[in-house]
Amino acid sequence: MSEVSPTRETSMETEEDKEEQQQHTDRGRRRLVLPEDGFEWKKYGQKFIKNIGKFRGYFRCQKRNCMAKKRAEWSNPENLRIVYEGSHSHASSTQDSSSASSQGTPSSSAANQYNLYTQFFGNQPASSTHDQDHT
């Protein structure tokens, strides 16, 4: 499931160049295009934030022992902003989990640290990344 399936349906535009980062997280249907970050996320909501004029998708880590969350904002499939909130108490699904010795103490390591960072995908002008609230 978490495997990177290069399944590309024949529809939409032919801009497969974006395929490098934007993977189809759906199970064979085009629903939402998200970049694979190495973790398994479960979407639990989506709303249109009029404040920023963009859609915001709410994702949560599928791991029961992981409280990491992710928010995806996009106005266009080309402009996607991923906001990671919280830290994973486990290693990425695509990485070696044998080094995830922190799982023994999920409440005294990464799980205790609140990590939050934003990631941009597509054509995001750095000039407006810090100043695009509203005119």
Add this chain to the structure above:
DNA sequence: AGCCTTTGACCAGCG
């Protein structure tokens, strides 16, 4: 049959 995705409604917090 099971899992995931999507949409709507409800609740909480802030102005």
Add this chain to the structure above:
DNA sequence: TCGCTGGTCAAAGGC
């Protein structure tokens, strides 16, 4: 105190 926005949960549908 009322209204609005943001966030989360639950239910239904589809693959």
